[in-house]
Amino acid sequence: MNNKITFPELIELVAKKAGTSKRVSELFLKELFATVSQAMAEGDSVKIKGIGTFKMTRVNPRRSVNVNTGEEMEIPGHSKIAFAPDKAIADAVNQPFAQFETEVLGDDVTDEELAAIDSQPIIKNEPMSEHESNNTSENLEVNDNQDEADVQQVMDEVVSTAKPSATPSATPAETPASEDAATPPAHAEQPAVETPPAFVAPAAAVDSTEPVAQPAVPVEDSEQETPAQAETPQPAQEQEPEAPAETEPEEEEQPQPEAAEETTQPEQAEQEQPAEEVEQEQPAEEQPTDSDYVDDDEDEEDYRVAGEREKRKIMHRSLIEGFLVGVVTTIIVMMVSFRLYLMRDTATTAQPAKTEAAQPVAKAKPAAAKPAKPAAAPATDTVTKAAEPAPASGAPAASKVTYDTIKIGTTLNRMARKHYGKSDFWVYIYIENEAKIPNPNNVPVGTQLVIPPASKYGINKDDPASIAAAKKKQGELYNELFRKSKAGVATKATPKR
Amino acid sequence: MDNKELVEKISEKLGRSKGDVNKLVEALADVIVERCGALDSVAIPGFGTFEGKKKSERVMTNPSNGKRMLVPPKITLSFKVSNVLKTRLKNNA
Numbered sequence: 001m002n003n004k005i006t007f008p009e010l011i012e013l014v015a016k017k018a019g020t021s022k023r024v025s026e027l028f029l030k031e032l033f034a035t036v037s038q039a040m041a042e043g044d045s046v047k048i049k050g051i052g053t054f055k056m057t058r059v060n061p062r063r064s065v066n067v068n069t070g071e072e073m074e075i076p077g078h079s080k081i082a083f084a085p086d087k088a089i090a091d092a093v094n095q096p097f098a099q100f101e102t103e104v105l106g107d108d109v110t111d112e113e114l115a116a117i118d119s120q121p122i123i124k125n126e127p128m129s130e131h132e133s134n135n136t137s138e139n140l141e142v143n144d145n146q147d148e149a150d151v152q153q154v155m156d157e158v159v160s161t162a163k164p165s166a167t168p169s170a171t172p173a174e175t176p177a178s179e180d181a182a183t184p185p186a187h188a189e190q191p192a193v194e195t196p197p198a199f200v201a202p203a204a205a206v207d208s209t210e211p212v213a214q215p216a217v218p219v220e221d222s223e224q225e226t227p228a229q230a231e232t233p234q235p236a237q238e239q240e241p242e243a244p245a246e247t248e249p250e251e252e253e254q255p256q257p258e259a260a261e262e263t264t265q266p267e268q269a270e271q272e273q274p275a276e277e278v279e280q281e282q283p284a285e286e287q288p289t290d291s292d293y294v295d296d297d298e299d300e301e302d303y304r305v306a307g308e309r310e311k312r313k314i315m316h317r318s319l320i321e322g323f324l325v326g327v328v329t330t331i332i333v334m335m336v337s338f339r340l341y342l343m344r345d346t347a348t349t350a351q352p353a354k355t356e357a358a359q360p361v362a363k364a365k366p367a368a369a370k371p372a373k374p375a376a377a378p379a380t381d382t383v384t385k386a387a388e389p390a391p392a393s394g395a396p397a398a399s400k401v402t403y404d405t406i407k408i409g410t411t412l413n414r415m416a417r418k419h420y421g422k423s424d425f426w427v428y429i430y431i432e433n434e435a436k437i438p439n440p441n442n443v444p445v446g447t448q449l450v451i452p453p454a455s456k457y458g459i460n461k462d463d464p465a466s467i468a469a470a471k472k473k474q475g476e477l478y479n480e481l482f483r484k485s486k487a488g489v490a491t492k493a494t495p496k497r
Numbered sequence: 498m499d500n501k502e503l504v505e506k507i508s509e510k511l512g513r514s515k516g517d518v519n520k521l522v523e524a525l526a527d528v529i530v531e532r533c534g535a536l537d538s539v540a541i542p543g544f545g546t547f548e549g550k551k552k553s554e555r556v557m558t559n560p561s562n563g564k565r566m567l568v569p570p571k572i573t574l575s576f577k578v579s580n581v582l583k584t585r586l587k588n589n590a
Contacts, residue, residue: 002536002537002538003532003537003538004537004538004540004546005528005532005537005538005539005540006540007540007541007542010528010539010540010541013528013531013532014521014524014525014528017524017527017528018520018521018523018524020517020520020521024511024513024521025521025524027511028507028511028518028521029525029541031507031510031511032503032507032521032522032525033541033543033544035503035506035507035510036503036544037543037544037582037585039498039503040582040586041585041586044498045498046498046503047498047499047500047503048500048503048522049500049519049522050522050523050526051522051525051526051529052574052576054576056586078586078587079586079587080578080583080586081545081576081578081582081583081586083545083575083576083578085573085574085576089526089529089530089574090573090574092530092534093529093530093533093534093549093572093573093574094534094571094572094573095534096534096572097569097570097571097572100554100569100570100571101569102566102567102568102569103566103567103569104564104565104566104567105556105564105565105566105567408530442534
């Protein structure tokens with residue numbers, strides 16, 4: 001904002017835009033402006049397409065007063081340049097404010113009210129905040145990618161030996177679906193892998209009668225077991241939340257034969273804990289008390305250790321519960337959207353390619369669990385495209401929604417007019433895509449937006465009540481934006497450029 | 498001189514096709530839009546400065562029917578002639 005672009009910078013920018021070398025663009029710019037000034041020096045007017053017209057206007061001689069001496073003098077007549085921008089370029093420059101229309105004020109609006117509105121710097125900071133939020137959204141994207149990479153790394157390191165089912169979910173398909181599929185196992189592992197060493201230390205210290213090497217070995221065993229255990233229920237659950245009962249009895253059998261060994265027994269019960277919790281919450285809650293009783297009988301010192309474990313367990317449980325809830329909701333949402341998609345499969349959609357992309361998203365989930373599914377391979381391409389709209393709109397909308405992309409000159413306003421017949425409804429497009437639009441007055445070119453179905457918000461261009469509702473929404477929206485921008489002023493840093 | 502003549506002249510001088518020149522003109526327009534839309538200014542030495550200027554919203558009265566209207570804010574593209582060119586033209590005239 002308010003930066004001056006120097007000539008070398010301009011040369012570089014033009015070269016980049018036109019895809020030519022800097023030398024060519026420099027020669028061109030110099031030649032262009034030399035030609036234009038030459039023509040104007042000859043008294044000609046010059047029209048450059050897409051920029052505007054440079055015109056010579058004649059200024060007649062006029063009388064004036066020298067301000068210093070008070071003497072009368074005559075300013076001689078001369079020519080000056082007037083520049084009239086092209087309609088296209090004027091509109092494009094004004095794009096941030098393009099959706100505003102002149103409004104007739106009612107008689108009831110007083111001057112005081114207007115003055116109060118004037119003092120609100122609603123729009124002043126907008127171009128600034130737009131760049132900022134652009135930056136932040138870029139950062140977020142980078143973070144996302146890093147997170148994903150991290151998750152994959154963890155997966156590779158820990159699970160490479162354990163299970164083949166983990167690998168398909170680690171494939172680079174950047175869908176929200178596979179991301180979801182990838183994260184829960186990874187997190188389920190992390191507590192499982194991290195905790196055993198922590199528990200080994202106190203346990204070994206307390207039970208000094210036993211050789212250190214002996215407990216260490218079973219612990220290692222169980223360590224390797226747990227990731228596998230924690231994992232098996234996970235993919236199973238992704239397919240059907242009620243299924244994991246199958247794996248449960250297996251695990252419960254294992255600790256019992258090993259119960260003879262004093263130290264390993266509680267540990268085993270512990271590691272079994274997260275695995276079971278991933279499956280179901282109720283049985284998990286009974287579990288800790290059981291192991292506590294065992295500890296109690298064993299040793300009083302063990303009791304303290306067990307208390308610590310209890311705390312950790314609770315922490316883990318709440319973590320895992322959170323994941324569980326998240327996973328279950330995503331699955332349900334996915335299933336519902338897939339069902340909806342199937343139902344209106346034959347119906348015509350504005351952009352079939354895009355809606356098709358929604359299908360693999362739904363498919364990617366089972367595909368992540370079942371490596372054998374061939375759908376996963378072709379899915380990845382289309383899925384990456386769909387990844388952009390899907391997270392913001394939510395899965396249920398994805399199946400029965402059309403998309404539109406912001407191009408140069410397109411505004412939310414125009415988009416609304418195109419899709420709903422009245423520009424006032426742009427506010428609904430904004431609401432639907434709030435996550436992607438940092439500033440409704442200036443949507444970055446190339447942003448892909450979800451156009452909600454007209455029925456979702458009761459959009460009807462012939463109904464004055466519907467239009468009035470949209471306008472009211474706009475007012476609320478601007479108030480909110482204003483509040484945000486006011487709050488943001490304090491922390492505002494100078495943008496790049 | 499209209500756009501066609503101008504492009505012709507430049508392409509002749511640069512020895513490049515008119516398509517190339519048109520592309521460059523478009524690129525220049527794009528850059529100006531981008532920068533001026535962000536309220537930056539693009540300075541061309543010896544010619545002038547393209548500047549995006551924000552006009553704040555205002556209330557105006559329609560002279561014919563006395564109705565008051567709220568005119569929205571807008572960004573306009575303005576051009577300020579450099580002193581070099583100004584004096585050159587003055588002397589010419």
